[in-house]
Amino acid sequence: MISREKLTEALSKLQFGTHQQPLVNWLSETELSDTACRLVFSFPWPCKSQWEGLSQRIAVAIDELVEHRDLTIEFAISVPQLAIKAERPLVAGVKNIILVASGKGGVGKSTTTVNLALALQAEGAKVGVLDADIYGPSIPTMLGVAEGTRPKVQASKHFEPVVAAGLQTMSLGYLTTEKTPAVWRGPMASGALMQILEQTLWDDLDYLIVDMPPGTGDIQLTVAQKMAVSGAVIVTTPQDIALLDAKKAIEMFAKVNIPIVGLVENMSIHTCSACGHQEAIFGSDGGERLAATYDAKLLAKLPLSLAIRQSADAGENLMASSGAEQQAYQALALRCGEEVAMMPLASMPEFVLLDD
Structure with missing residues (x-):
């Protein structure tokens, strides 16, 4: 079975965004089996237009590791709540x-x-x-x-x-x-x-x-x-x-x-x-x-x-x-x-x- 370590290593070589952060930073969920590989990436900012290109890059990067398995790549957006020390009230909603x-x-x-x-x-x-x-x-x-x-x-x-x-x-x-x-x-x-x-x-x-x-x-x-x-x-x-x-x-x-x-x-x-x-x-x-x-x-x-x-x-x-x-x-x-x-x-x- 494909190891998570090798998968993570391959994904760490891909970078994303203006700050060129390793894509693996946003890998939120991994499911591996003998027949399938499912990856879920969750980004802290909206970037929906980039998902198609990212999916292609990921598939190429892990192609040899995935081999005959069905590959599913999913993306999500999870913008975090403002974290702040200042004594200013958050606005509800x-x-x-x-x-x-x-x-x-x-x-x-x-x-x-x-x-x-x-x-x-x-x-x-x-x-x-x-x-x-x-x-x-x-x-x-x-x-x-x-x-x-x-x-x-x-x-x-x-x-x-x-x-x-x-x-x-x-x-x-x-x-x-x-x-x-x-x-x-x-x-x-x-x-x-x-x-x-x-x-x-x-x-x-x-x-x-x-x-x-x-x-x-x-x-x-x-x-x-x-x-x-x-x-x-x-x-x-x-x-x-x-x-x-x-x-x-x-x-x-x-x-x-x-x-x-x-x-x-x-x-x-x-x-x-x-x-x-x-x-x-x-x-x-x-x-x-x-x-x-x-x-x-x-x-x-x-x-x-x-x-x-x-x-x-x-x-x-x-x-x-x-x-x-x-x-x-x-x-x-x-x-x-x-x-x-x-x-x-x-x-x-x-x-x-x-x-x-």
């Missing part, structure tokens, strides 16, 4: 909270939030989106939710998330109209955000992606103090002005001990639909330079694309299409999920609120 932030508006933060959430879902995760941009909630529009949609309320206290494109969502946009802007001071806006976060009945989410408002004000500090956050994704364009504000966002999260998952350079390159010429309209490599300055990961370079703008305005699911844009967000989701899974969460410092 949520394993990981990922903030999508920027130092300024107009860099495509909300679009990145929506498409990152959709891409994580396409990779096999259970995902929700919280629209924390109290003053300019745009998530309902980007997800194609009909105007006037309201969340159901249970026991006059709890909101049921509005399901859109398979995502569990909550936004102040569901509680107001286009003609009733939130004319609130900082404390009121922060209180409204925490209310819709804590009173929403999130259902067993692997990730809650939070679309943060631009800037570094009251809402950001409230989130840092009162939510157990896995990390923040910083969105910027390559433009120098955007990079200056992105630095402020990174510095703010450093002060409140929220780790940076990585940076996204949005609107990185434009490809002419007529001739295929590529042009860096907002400059080049700004995200790379910023990531290097702060020893952070550059998660993705996303294109400046008509298809991305059109899907957001029309509320259409970009991940249901195929093309360079869909592939770019799929790569972002794979990298983001892996970086969160690889974070040393157990050693994160406790929250410290700074006065300055």
Whole structure:
């Protein structure tokens, strides 16, 4: 009979993911007999699109060992619950909270939030989106939710998330109209955000992606103090002005001990639909330079694309299409999920609120 030791040795030579970890690290179950070999791999981040290629690599690696046996290879996703020492409460029904932030508006933060959430879902995760941009909630529009949609309320206290494109969502946009802007001071806006976060009945989410408002004000500090956050994704364009504000966002999260998952350079390159010429309209490599300055990961370079703008305005699911844009967000989701899974969460410092 084939030995487990030889099987493990063969699998240890295969690597997977950006961090190139031995694939055997995620071997969760092995069944061996004279006629069959069954292997089960369980990954701590969503990577469904990679399974077919992995299955072929595994079959080749252990072909001589398996010999005449029927080989079954199964994959599963098991995103772990956030492990954190900080005295910040976990949100019921949520394993990981990922903030999508920027130092300024107009860099495509909300679009990145929506498409990152959709891409994580396409990779096999259970995902929700919280629209924390109290003053300019745009998530309902980007997800194609009909105007006037309201969340159901249970026991006059709890909101049921509005399901859109398979995502569990909550936004102040569901509680107001286009003609009733939130004319609130900082404390009121922060209180409204925490209310819709804590009173929403999130259902067993692997990730809650939070679309943060631009800037570094009251809402950001409230989130840092009162939510157990896995990390923040910083969105910027390559433009120098955007990079200056992105630095402020990174510095703010450093002060409140929220780790940076990585940076996204949005609107990185434009490809002419007529001739295929590529042009860096907002400059080049700004995200790379910023990531290097702060020893952070550059998660993705996303294109400046008509298809991305059109899907957001029309509320259409970009991940249901195929093309360079869909592939770019799929790569972002794979990298983001892996970086969160690889974070040393157990050693994160406790929250410290700074006065300055």
